[in-house]
Amino acid sequence: MIAIFVYNILLIILYSITMAFAINSYLKEKNKVFLLISLYLAFFIFDNIIIYMTEFINSFAQSYDQAFMSAPAVKTIIFMGNAFFSISIIAELRHEKLKPLHYGLLIGLAVWMVTVPLLANSAFKVWLYYLVNQIFLFYLGVYCWRGLQKDLPDLNKGYLKKLAIICLLFSILIVIEDSFVIFNVDQYSSLTTKIYNRSISEDIFSITICLVLFYFFSKERQAQEESSPEEQETAILVQRFCHAHQFTQRETEVFELLLSHHTNQEIADQLFLSLGTVKTHVHNIFIKLDIKKRTQIFPLFEDYQASTPEKITLKKSSDFS
Incomplete structure (x- = not known):
């Protein structure tokens, strides 16, 4: 027993x-x-x-x-x-x-x-x-x-x-x-x-x-x-940026993937969301950042990065689809 x-x-x-x-x-x-x-x-x-x-x-x-x-x-x-x-x-x-x-x-x-x-x-x-x-x-x-x-x-x-x-x-x-x-x-x-x-x-x-x-x-x-110190600093910086622009938790997750040059479909797959829901979140992000296309995200974030003590370089990519 x-x-x-x-x-x-x-x-x-x-x-x-x-x-x-x-x-x-x-x-x-x-x-x-x-x-x-x-x-x-x-x-x-x-x-x-x-x-x-x-x-x-x-x-x-x-x-x-x-x-x-x-x-x-x-x-x-x-x-x-x-x-x-x-x-x-x-x-x-x-x-x-x-x-x-x-x-x-x-x-x-x-x-x-x-x-x-x-x-x-x-x-x-x-x-x-x-x-x-x-x-x-x-x-x-x-x-x-x-x-x-x-x-x-x-x-x-x-x-x-x-x-x-x-x-x-x-x-x-x-x-x-x-x-x-x-x-x-x-x-x-x-x-x-x-x-x-x-x-x-x-x-x-x-x-x-x-x-x-x-x-x-x-x-x-x-x-x-196992993430490197630079990756951890990047994550912190992204969180601060999103908080400053009053992103919701889900918008923050979508924004992080946008910075990594993921397509809408890839974001939907990774976050278990429908493609339509992802497009809605992306649209809301654009409105809060006052931009019209995703290529504008990177210079905007780099400007924010330059104004902070962290010195991190974004990976460049020509794939903005």
């Missing part, structure tokens, strides 16, 4: 730390994908707390198992939360919005998990309830894999490929484990209902997702730490 207690605590710590990184990144960058990741991880924590209670509080376990057989509201909410936020995250990585097909799948998933518990109590009923969620996870893997065919930044493609492999692999492993546990370990007799609520495969899946996120966040921090 001590081992299970420690295992649960470590899982919650892992999920919480990963969620803290995601929240911190969202507060800094205001990137929607980090908010979605934070909410997705919150459901990991919620699910593990419920499972933890079924393992250590017998009265709660009995009432939870009985409720699960008739109206598994808690588990359905957890599954729906995971489904919605996971498919939303993948859509963001693919630079697209959720389609009617996705909403149809989510509605179908919810209807299935509400309808199946109406069947007569049996191991098969429970197996059907869980099966549709693993089919949805398999679909997420296919959705990620198909995203590799799109014209996306290499970073997005790299993570879509990782997620595709993870989702496809674990959708199969979880079904295999569920099938064995439900039909050979759990008890669904008229006198006794005892369900082993923890899935080791699901735990490994969630741990793997957290490790992938840890890699992403640590890689980002390392890139920032």
Whole structure:
């Protein structure tokens, strides 16, 4: 029991730390994908707390198992939360919005998990309830894999490929484990209902997702730490310039990329924005700087730079598209 207690605590710590990184990144960058990741991880924590209670509080376990057989509201909410936020995250990585097909799948998933518990109590009923969620996870893997065919930044493609492999692999492993546990370990007799609520495969899946996120966040921090003093000074100078002209946070991010000679499409790809939104931000920047084209940005910023103690030279480029 001590081992299970420690295992649960470590899982919650892992999920919480990963969620803290995601929240911190969202507060800094205001990137929607980090908010979605934070909410997705919150459901990991919620699910593990419920499972933890079924393992250590017998009265709660009995009432939870009985409720699960008739109206598994808690588990359905957890599954729906995971489904919605996971498919939303993948859509963001693919630079697209959720389609009617996705909403149809989510509605179908919810209807299935509400309808199946109406069947007569049996191991098969429970197996059907869980099966549709693993089919949805398999679909997420296919959705990620198909995203590799799109014209996306290499970073997005790299993570879509990782997620595709993870989702496809674990959708199969979880079904295999569920099938064995439900039909050979759990008890669904008229006198006794005892369900082993923890899935080791699901735990490994969630741990793997957290490790992938840890890699992403640590890689980002390392890139920032390895930046040269000149790059750090440039970043500070840009922030001062943007503050002086009352840019919003998003306009500041767009302006930094304009200074690096990125096109509107490249800015949209990097910031996970639509091309139209980027054009709006660029237009607002032009108005605040009282200019009409992006070639005027560089002399304007150089004049500002010359009036400050920092001596930094902007990289020249003839590509202003």
